[in-house]
Amino acid sequence: MVTAAVMGAGSWGTAFSIVLADAGHDVHLWGRRDETCANINERHENTEYLPGQELPGTIRATTDPAEALADAAIVVLAVPSQTLRANLESWGHLIEPSAVMVSLMKGVELGSHMRMSEVIAEATGAGPERIAVITGPNLAKEIARREPAAAVVACEDESVALQLQKYLHTPAFRPYTNTDLVGCELGGTVKNIIGLAVGVCDGLGFGDNTKASVITRGLAETARLGMAMGADPMTFMGLAGLGDLVATCSSPLSRNRTFGEKLGRGMTVEEITSQTRQVAEGVKSCVSVAELSAMHGVEMPIVEHVRALVDGNMTPTELVNALISRSAKPETR
Ligand SMILES: NC(=O)c1ccc[n+]([C@@H]2O[C@H](COP(=O)([O-])OP(=O)(O)OC[C@H]3O[C@@H](n4cnc5c(N)ncnc54)[C@H](O)[C@@H]3O)[C@@H](O)[C@H]2O)c1
Ligand SMILES: O=P(O)(O)OC[C@H](O)CO
Numbered sequence: 413m414v415t416a417a418v419m420g421a422g423s424w425g426t427a428f429s430i431v432l433a434d435a436g437h438d439v440h441l442w443g444r445r446d447e448t449c450a451n452i453n454e455r456h457e458n459t460e461y462l463p464g465q466e467l468p469g470t471i472r473a474t475t476d477p478a479e480a481l482a483d484a485a486i487v488v489l490a491v492p493s494q495t496l497r498a499n500l501e502s503w504g505h506l507i508e509p510s511a512v513m514v515s516l517m518k519g520v521e522l523g524s525h526m527r528m529s530e531v532i533a534e535a536t537g538a539g540p541e542r543i544a545v546i547t548g549p550n551l552a553k554e555i556a557r558r559e560p561a562a563a564v565v566a567c568e569d570e571s572v573a574l575q576l577q578k579y580l581h582t583p584a585f586r587p588y589t590n591t592d593l594v595g596c597e598l599g600g601t602v603k604n605i606i607g608l609a610v611g612v613c614d615g616l617g618f619g620d621n622t623k624a625s626v627i628t629r630g631l632a633e634t635a636r637l638g639m640a641m642g643a644d645p646m647t648f649m650g651l652a653g654l655g656d657l658v659a660t661c662s663s664p665l666s667r668n669r670t671f672g673e674k675l676g677r678g679m680t681v682e683e684i685t686s687q688t689r690q691v692a693e694g695v696k697s698c699v700s701v702a703e704l705s706a707m708h709g710v711e712m713p714i715v716e717h718v719r720a721l722v723d724g725n726m727t728p729t730e731l732v733n734a735l736i737s738r739s740a741k742p743e744t745r
Contacts, residue, residue, distance in 0.1 A: 493519025615676015
């Protein structure tokens with residue numbers, strides 16, 4: 413048993429705290445709001461992000477990052493991708509020098525085009541043996557309900573991935589190890605953007621052929637970018653690639669797919685964003701990933717068109733028409 417700090421008391425940080433508690437660890441959950449933390453400590457419920465879900469009593473919430481991080485051997489990072497750097501600048505110095513940092517986030521930083529593990533390395537100075545990623549088909553509500561699911565725990569140092577795998581295995585949560593951080597993080601990031609595109613198809617009333625086509629071609633462009641950036645192509649056939657893509661693109665629980673569905677029905681980005689506090693990472697990462705693809709000379713038509721839609725330069729119908737009428741090409745190039 414170890415002490416784990418979970419930094420971010422949103423849907424995934426809270427659900428992942430349940431996994432850690434079920435695996436027998438002491439969990440310090442850091443949240444920004446007094447009321448959220450009081451509800452977790454007194455009512456054992458995160459009423460805002462996981463209403464109705466009883467939380468184990470071994471999860472203790474605090475708004476004080478120093479208290480959350482004290483003695484934590486594992487520090488789980490579960491804040492929005494675009495705020496991670498500022499968060500680490502504010503409390504990263506409180507992380508124990510030997511602690512392993514585990515990113516739960518699925519995004520690429522705007523401006524720097526860095527993956528979350530790269531932001532962690534730059535902001536904290538930690539070496540690759542202290543930085544890990546957990547990703548895969550893990551919709552927070554289903555994990556919180558302890559519905560069986562698999563995930564990937566990735567670290568360049570395989571011995572660290574193996575240790576985390578042992579720490580996180582519960583009767584409902586089965587982690588596999590991987591050392592391909594680039595592939596795992598890109599899989600998690602790009603699936604959010606493909607999820608937006610599939611949601612657009614839902615919103616326009618299209619059926620399964622259309623959505624399966626977008627999912628499959630989405631995986632192809634994810635793998636193209638990944639290979640250009642040094643990822644192992646097999647990662648995209650696994651939980652971090654295909655697995656997460658299927659979960660996101662088929663689930664009514666996915667915030668990205670649902671966001672896309674609302675765009676497809678004609679709502680604007682601003683209208684949808686004003687309805688929820690929850691983060692749909694693809695809305696921002698479509699910009700950083702489109703720029704990354706240009707930097708690596710890789711064609712990513714779905715990402716490019718989702719970006720144009722989000723920027724207001726294309727309608728949902730134009731997005732689908734533009735994708736279907738692209739010039740003919742072989743499937744595998
Ligand atoms: N929800 C899921 O099912 C799920 C599953 C896997 C991965 N993820 C990823 O986990 C990350 C976190 O997502 P989530 O689902 O918990 O999001 P969420 O919207 O449910 O919660 C986000 C949390 O971050 C906090 N937050 C917002 N702005 C902040 C700031 N400036 N500084 C610090 N904290 C801030 C919010 O208060 C909230 O506690 C995302 O990258 C997401 O893609 C989510
Ligand atoms: O709700 P989404 O769209 O952020 O997806 C959640 C998870 O990443 C699914 O694995």
